[in-house]
Amino acid sequence: MKRRTLWLLVGAVLFAVIIAGALAGCGGGSDAETTTTEPTGQASGDVEGLVGKDLKLGKALINVAWLDATFNPITPAQRISEATPSAPEGDESFYQAFIKILNRGSMPLRVDPEDFACAVGNSVVGLEPTWSGPMARSLLKNSSIDVLVTFKAKAGYQPVLLYSPSWYEGTIRITNASAVTTSSTEK
Numbered sequence: 001m002k003r004r005t006l007w008l009l010v011g012a013v014l015f016a017v018i019i020a021g022a023l024a025g026c027g028g029g030s031d032a033e034t035t036t037t038e039p040t041g042q043a044s045g046d047v048e049g050l051v052g053k054d055l056k057l058g059k060a061l062i063n064v065a066w067l068d069a070t071f072n073p074i075t076p077a078q079r080i081s082e083a084t085p086s087a088p089e090g091d092e093s094f095y096q097a098f099i100k101i102l103n104r105g106s107m108p109l110r111v112d113p114e115d116f117a118c119a120v121g122n123s124v125v126g127l128e129p130t131w132s133g134p135m136a137r138s139l140l141k142n143s144s145i146d147v148l149v150t151f152k153a154k155a156g157y158q159p160v161l162l163y164s165p166s167w168y169e170g171t172i173r174i175t176n177a178s179a180v181t182t183s184s185t186e187k
Helices: 002-025
Strands: 047-050 055-057 060-070 092-103 109-111 116-120 123-125 137-139 144-154 160-163 172-175
Touching (some): 047 055, 060 160, 092 116, 092 137, 092 160, 116 144, 137 144
Antiparallel strands (some): 060 092, 109 137, 116 160
């Protein structure tokens, strides 16, 4: 009987040691024990960026590869809505952007295409879910996602992509480099 009790005690101690080791390995220890240094960008505030240029915000790296008007938009492989895509009216156009977002932090980063909007002329338009995708995802450390967002608005304007993710306090404005003009006055 004593031998059986001894084996049960040894088993319980071994089990406790294994659980404690697993918790420490999975980040279950205190913050004082686990410190890491990660590259960080701007943590809050309104930010302006350019198409084709990397933008570091907190633990995220964002790159808008292109942003332009199109009458024949690209359909993503995984759309937000499976409804039949709508066509533009006579004076409307589609505006599309292709965005890559990388999570450089250790905590998951939520990316939702619904957090994007587009400023066209004097109006801000929401996402066209039948032409945009994929659906919202959480990115783990060092993972990325390619997002295609589409907006329908009045034709003939330079679009400005607006991004207000839940994990960032501020609005990100992305414009085409060709849309940025400087004026000079001659005397």
